[in-house]
Amino acid sequence: MSLKKLFYPKTIAIVGASQNLDSIGGQPIKFLKKYNFQGTVMPVNPKYSEIAGLKCYPSVSSITEEIDVVLVSVAASRVLPIVKECVEKKAHFVVIFSSGFAEMGNHQGQQELIDAVAGTGTRILGPNNQGIVNFIDGIPAGFNPLLDAEVIPKGNIGIVAQSSGLGFAAIGFAIQQRLGISHIATVGNQADINIMELIQFMIEDEHTSIITCIVEGLKPSSNLPELAKLAKQKGKSLVFLKLGRTAVGKKASMSHSGSLAGDSDIFEAFCKQAGIISVKDMEDLIDVLIGLQGKKPGGDRVAVVTETGGSGILAADICEDFHIQTPRLTEETINSLNAILPDFASAQNPVDFTAHIFNQEDLFRNCLVEVVKDSNIDVLLFSFGPTRGKLAEKMADDIIEISKELNKSIFISWLTPEQPFFNKLREANVPLYPTPYRCIRALEHIVRQEIPVKAAEKKATADKKHGDAEVLSLTEYQTKKMLGEYGIAVLRGGLATSLEEAVNLGSQIDYPVVLKVMSPQIAHKTDAGLVILGIKNEQELTDNYNTILERAKKSFPTAAIEGVLVEKMVEKPVAEVILGIKYDITFGPVIIFGLGGIFVEVLGDVARRVLPLTREEALAMLASIKAYPLLNGYRGKPQGNLDALVDMILNLSRFAIEQQDNFKEMDINPVFVMPEGQGVICGDALLIPR
């Protein structure tokens, strides 16, 4: 059966009606009068013959008219007979405010209510809720002090709330922002009518175009996927604030898949797929509702427009945090702006109209007209500073005027407390926020509802290449010698300038060994095939010694070859890590730590510290990366020698501080972390001098 009569009733009976119009049984009477409800209100209470000028009935049975909605506000123990009366009377809906059912463990009492209406034409909303309000026609069939205290504007936002408190809290914040509401339905225990039915009603309701749901959990086999599709078809937005995200999905699981997909992970993934906006906080929710009042963005290319440099930069920073694009303006736009603004010289985004706009009345508008035409841009994001007063009002008027015919989306952050003209912007459906963060967070939610981040962008970042050093001042051999002086363990080995020396080194340090060609002109040896691993005996060494030198001469005919580094090959390290140092002009030497290769480059799992460090801080630095468990006895693997790694970090710090005038950057990569008691060893080192 349709829920139409629940939201649009003509007759409402109130069981447990009270002459105290502030009590739960009295508030609906008060509010129905206040909202000038055009239908019939029928208080039910055998104690009275009249309440607030309305005829009072002794019982539901005694009512002769057809009843659309019965509101029930009596003790839990008295609810069941009333429901039965309602069924007999063929009342369409019974809204049970009373608590004391499943939420308090009284599952039997709740089941009895369900059984009482099963198979009848009567349906229950609740128990344990605060009812339903239709703001469009002014039908408050619920209770909450907010309905008394405030005038709630009509609008396109429907609210379905499992927590009545949070549902009405949302309305409280919405009023401040002049957001209009169509309906609120608080659902309570969902004994019969459930959240999904209410959402569906609102999707189909002509007055509602944004449906906000505040829910704790979804019942098994909910039809949310179908509802999301229906909403999409009808061009309506669903915005969910889901509570209890962290309390679930933590039970031991039989497989990886089980443990990797907790309930709330799945919900988030589903929302992304289905185009549902999922928010995490009440303010986030309200901010999205504000954003949805404006024109929907056709893409995520944003022009940040400002009149004060600082707030423009702030907005650009936050756009990047949220992966929102701020592309260059077209040359055409730049040229037009340069013609208008004498000091506007660059194609930058943020677009700074500069303080010039304060000197000439139409300048802001004239600049704006140019920027809105730009074909690189989907969204105009104004990030204003604390500008207030008449000029600010004129700017707001210009924006409203331009927004009327604009097929682009506008968002505003205005870094000043509430101004009288702000309501003009709100009434013109121009989304307005107090700070860039709030503004851009909302924009991101709305943009991502339609446009996912592109895979291609991701690849581009990962493919970023490190520049090649053309000339090194120190080879790996020399660098390692220097590190050795600072107590940093390097691979056992030495430099051979002849095959004979190489063979001698091989037998001294014992096989397997590694060969590497040393030349100050060759920075990236591995890429050039000038590193040969796993040489097992003298014969292999002899063969490879010549091969590697020939290769070097062929690829780098002009490079000066210092010799061949023969080093002991490391077996079974617990992990390979990277340690690096960098000289920063503000903070001086800085140290970097992460797991080898992929971890730092692709996953960005890196720790950074300004030097010097204490031993404790060095240990905290190790523990701060995500991959730390891999060093620390992961899944039965041996524990890495973390003490030795801390020693190396401290030694490297000392090097970085004492030698700070002599280097720009240095990588020790890999550092082999051996099992507990076996130390850590520098495998390769590359120093970029200053």
Added chain:
Amino acid sequence: MSLKKLFYPKTIAIVGASQNLDSIGGQPIKFLKKYNFQGTVMPVNPKYSEIAGLKCYPSVSSITEEIDVVLVSVAASRVLPIVKECVEKKAHFVVIFSSGFAEMGNHQGQQELIDAVAGTGTRILGPNNQGIVNFIDGIPAGFNPLLDAEVIPKGNIGIVAQSSGLGFAAIGFAIQQRLGISHIATVGNQADINIMELIQFMIEDEHTSIITCIVEGLKPSSNLPELAKLAKQKGKSLVFLKLGRTAVGKKASMSHSGSLAGDSDIFEAFCKQAGIISVKDMEDLIDVLIGLQGKKPGGDRVAVVTETGGSGILAADICEDFHIQTPRLTEETINSLNAILPDFASAQNPVDFTAHIFNQEDLFRNCLVEVVKDSNIDVLLFSFGPTRGKLAEKMADDIIEISKELNKSIFISWLTPEQPFFNKLREANVPLYPTPYRCIRALEHIVRQEIPVKAAEKKATADKKHGDAEVLSLTEYQTKKMLGEYGIAVLRGGLATSLEEAVNLGSQIDYPVVLKVMSPQIAHKTDAGLVILGIKNEQELTDNYNTILERAKKSFPTAAIEGVLVEKMVEKPVAEVILGIKYDITFGPVIIFGLGGIFVEVLGDVARRVLPLTREEALAMLASIKAYPLLNGYRGKPQGNLDALVDMILNLSRFAIEQQDNFKEMDINPVFVMPEGQGVICGDALLIPR
């Protein structure tokens, strides 16, 4: 020289003083009068003999008194001679409002100013700034419309701002929150006096205990590390909003270390080390300033206290997002609360005082008294719903009363628009926020200033074990057969029930092969040594066949052995990935994808989707993980066969949908992703039936 006389001047000259008190040269005169400045104000302008009742001087030279501060508001071209006059006059400080210097590319003009004061006793603030205001003594030596419009409360917050706009915007927001300000200094181009000197002055200033800095960049060799130490020694807080985070550190770099430590990464790392709070937005900044007015938390163990279930759960969710602990209360506290609140049955945190507190006047206070005593708790975080009116005010009064002697920290989120009694809380220095997110984000900043997340916690998470399947309904062999029917490629091979069969299989599929013992009673074969890899020939197969069966019988004497799975060993896959499916009671079958082992378990780099999927969505799912570049031709490695991987995802989806009644979870782990054109192969499969 100390900056004391800049902030606490006795005489102020204003060059470019105007009779228009709203102009830049007029505002300081207006404000100094408005604030009732007790020293001498000396307008300088040859055109007038008097401005606003003050004697007006024709030039700086004509002033006979000692001048502490000269404010300069004339065109850039006229500034230099005035500065020279000030030097001659031995004026202590020249604050230059005028723009048109380095910020517009006029570096020479700025250098001339620097040269003019070098080695003299005179120092310059600016040019291109809005001056300085001492709110403690009411000395506004600057200009901004805000100084006209608002009454700014005195307090313990000092502001140093590079962007004057953002500095005064911060004051605008602070006023709303009744936060008191000691000084604001806007710094402009820092030709002479720089940000660090101003910060140092404020650290040493007795009226200032929180120093807020809004900066774009730090100059090389800033002494911020020393200043951070000084602030810590004096128990003062530094809060930075640093702009231009994303514009820097993107230049090509010679080494990994260089590219891994962009300027803003280093700044963030430094702040964490130095106990500086680094915020990203104006509201974040104000929220931290609110939090710093309260008692500092002694730890990060939070009791979330609520009167409405929903807002308590919301706060607990957000605490977990921010890694803030919400431990169990002690048994003692639980018992005391159970004695007071009839329906308070559990030791949960959030602590829900329930609607009972509305029925009895002292109940809230009585419950509160018990919770504050709890030894597991450092912070009381009240997450209230939209409760307003008299009762709400009483609750606020109770909190203020209790906070006075409390050695714990209190934070409040109150989900209702501004109420008259909110100012009582602010005046009592109880941090108050409109939503749990804002409240907890600020708490996290303040807590982490002192207490880092512990390494131990991190390990515990990673060590989390997956439960062992006691009984499987299907062995790997059977599961793979089923997958094969859905077009999912599995390793070539078969089940041997005798050595002879195994040898036959070996020669059919060609060496190297893998042996695995199949039994429905043994889920995790690798852990039990029942998988042998890399068998190269018939001899090795014969030896290992017997070994592996003996092992199985010894470890699992009662397990029914189905046989030994003989499979072709895969060589040189591009990557190993995990595909999983899970049946979710709300959304039905869900698919999970990530890179093998460490990536999903330690790094949590996983994609999840509710089924069904289109081909396009499957590809987007692949691209959505961070490690995606590893599949896509990373660093010259071959590209993985992504088309075939998408096929497998689609086949697995079909399996998951058609078989949804028959499984709870399934892992295919590893899936070998071969180079382009060579397909993808399921290496192992584990199905957990429903």
